[in-house]
Amino acid sequence: MTKPVENPALVAAKEAQRKIxxxxxxxxxxxxxxxxxxxxxxxxxxxxxxxxxxxxQALVQAGQKVACITYTEVARNEIAQEIEDHPAILVDTIHAFSWAFLRQFQKALRNFIESMDDRREKIEQGGGVGSKPVVYDLGFFGVDASHITLGHDDIPAIMAKFISQEKFRQLFTKQFPIIFIDEYQDTDRQFMEAITENFLKVGNGPLIGLFGDHWQTIYRSEYELADYPMEEIGKGSNFRSAPAIVNVLNKLRPELTQAVRDPNAFGEARFFHANAYTGPRTDDIHSKQDLPAELAKSTREDLINRLQTEGWDLNKTKILMLTHNVLAAEQGYPSIAKIFSGRTELFAKKEDPAIKFFAEIVEPMCAAYNASRYGEMFRIFGSGPAIMKHTDKIAWREDMDTLQKLRIEGTIGEVIDHLKSAGRPLLPDRLLRRDEELIALNGDPIPEDATALQRYSKLRNVHYKEVSELVKFIERQTPFATQHSVKGAEFENVLVVLGGGWNHYNWPQLLELIKSKSLTNKNIKGYYRARNLFYVSISRPMTRLAVLATQSMSETALETAKYLFGNDYVEELAISNQ
Structure with missing residues (x-):
């Protein structure tokens, strides 16, 4: 009997695992x-x-652990579940991991805080450092009569400083002889530099394993690969996309050629552009040489309709837009998008406690209540109704009716205040603490480093209707998404819309530079930023990929498109100039 041939992606994956x-x-x-x-x-x-x-077993007996540092709580939970929370492995985010190590060195923490010149005024206003315990739970720096609170950004910075000291390096290595860092390209830069300088470059300390992809750096300002003096292992496989799509990825990134799972699998990758339009185009600070807004929208809609007639199942299609600001205006949550500008993953991936609570509890409860699915409503609520008498039932109905009214007419703050009073549903601890932090300020200005509290304060004034629209987007009840929000995700079909909606990304220039390689000090940062987001976007689909460029494309840019997608798969759309 002939032995079945292993698929190429699996062969490449096994080779990478062997090297690991x-x-x-x-x-x-x-x-x-x-x-x-x-x-x-x-x-x-x-x-x-x-x-x-x-x-x-040996690690547990020695009181040691393998540290696995993740970028998000979602990743932490996924990995911990896969290894069944084995006692030899500590899986945690960079902040939780670092604080678990730092908290045991209270005296050293106080000495470090004493040396923080930029916090001198706050320390003096709070009565000095003294022998106060140092804690981390509020997210911003503060000193009062009983304790010192570290801010969110303080944790990796202090961890980096401690690693630079030999005493703490030895203790660190003894506790964690092996460290894995997931999504290394997005991990705090100060922490990564400390690891590099104090362990990798000197050849001492824990064994370090970095897992990630520097081409998928899209959340920070450094987009190039940092200098890590260590063995590089390329995983040249792609288990997601059809050969037609992987061919584009391989042309874009020839140094990491990927093998596909099934070389004969059906798929398509096409590029559409709007150069046929010769009428007036946009020319402002945020948008250059794009189709006028309404024409860009109708062009996109016409293409979607056409793709549907050509076999695309729109129920299995994701439309990736440039930014949340562009998409939010159409979808109905512009204020929320503005508040989270620069940190879109906080609401797109439900990492903000308020957004998470609304998306996973409040909105589903209200949907169940509206549909008279009371069993489902109480399941989401988390406990039985505790209805002992008729007045209990009336109280439940009154509270839910008030909530429904506030969802339509009130602000996010009014909804939160109602739920604090009614407790149906209860506010989660993280959200409740944030609300209490704001109240505790008693009208005083929010500290500059308390960025999460600043966002929360602004969020309270937004009409709650925006939340309802946002949740539809988050829970994928619409076909739209942004490139930033889908990192790590996959879809059957994807339409990527490249437009002039944000001056941080110059798509025509990106395509020109891919061909010309004319990188300068002026354009190199923008090139890598746009390249990485483009790569993340076009690598999401499993079967069908279409890219729609609505900005005017130069001949050089179109030559790049033809090189990547193939001459037969680049099409100029017929667009009326009226």
Missing amino acids: DEALDAGRSFRLEAGAGAGKTYSLVAALKRLITERG
């Missing part, structure tokens, strides 16, 4: 560069499971 195993066995630090769709998390979990099998 070799590095672990030899005690060598390494960096796994896993392109889109390669299965980066699978490799990380496989390495953790191997360590558990081979060294788990």
Whole structure:
């Protein structure tokens, strides 16, 4: 019987895993560069499971752990579940991990805080450092009569400083002989520099394993690959996308060529542009050489309708727009998008406690109540109705009716105040603490470093109707998304819309520079920023990819499009100049 041939993606993945195993066995630090769709998390979990099998018992007996540092709580939970929370592995976010290590050194923390010249005024106003305990729970720096609170940004910065001291490096290495860092390209830069300077460059300390992809750096200002003196392991597989799409990715990124799962799988990748339009185009600070707003919208809608007639299932299609600001105006949550500008993942991935609460509890409860699905409503609520008498039932109905009215007519703050009073549903602790922090200021200005509290304060004044529209977007009840919000996600079909909606991304220039390679000090940062977001966007689909460029494209830019997609798959749309 003929042995079945393994798919090329699996062969490439096994080769990468073999190299990881070799590095672990030899005690060598390494960096796994896993392109889109390669299965980066699978490799990380496989390495953790191997360590558990081979060294788990010894680590536990020695009081040591493998540290696995993640970028988000979602990733932390996913990995912890995969390894069944094994006691030899500590999986946590950079802040939780760092604070768990730092909190045991109270005297050293106080000494460090004493040296923070930029906090001198706050320290003196709070009565000095003294012997007060140092805590981390509010998210911003503060000193009062009983304790000192560290801010969100303080934690990785202090961790980096501690790692630079030999005493703490030794203690750190003793506790954590192996450290894995997931999404290394998005991890705090000060922390990564401390790891590089104090461990990697000197060849001492823990074995470090970095897992990620520097081409998918889209949340920070440094987009190029940092200098990590360690073995690079490329994972040249793509388990997500059809060959037609992977071909585009490989042309864009030839240094990390990916093998596909099924070389004969159906798929398509096409590029559409709007150069046929010769009428007036946009020319302002945020948008250059784009179609007028209404024409851009109708062009997009016409293309979507056409793709549907050509076999695209719109129920399995995601439309990626440039920014939340562009999309939010159409979808109905512009104020929320503005408040979270620059930190879109906080609401797009429900990392903000208020957004998470509204999306996962309030909106589903109200939807169930409107549909008279009371059993589902109480399931979301988290407990039985506790209705002992008729007045209890009336109280429930009155509270829910008030909530429904506020959802339509009130602000987010009014909804929160109502729920604080009614408790149906109860506010989560994180949101309640944030509200109490705002009240405790008693009208005083919010500290500059309390960015989360500043966002919350602004959020309270927004009409709640925006939340309802935002939740439809977050829970994928609309076909739209932004490139930033879908990192790590995959969809059957994807239409990527490249327009002039934000001056941080110059798509015509990106396509020109891909061909010309004419990088200068002036354009290099913008090039990498746009390249990475473009790469993330076009690597989301499994079967069908279409890119719509509504800005005017130069001949050089179109030559790049033809090189990437193929001459037969680049099309100029017929657009009326009326």
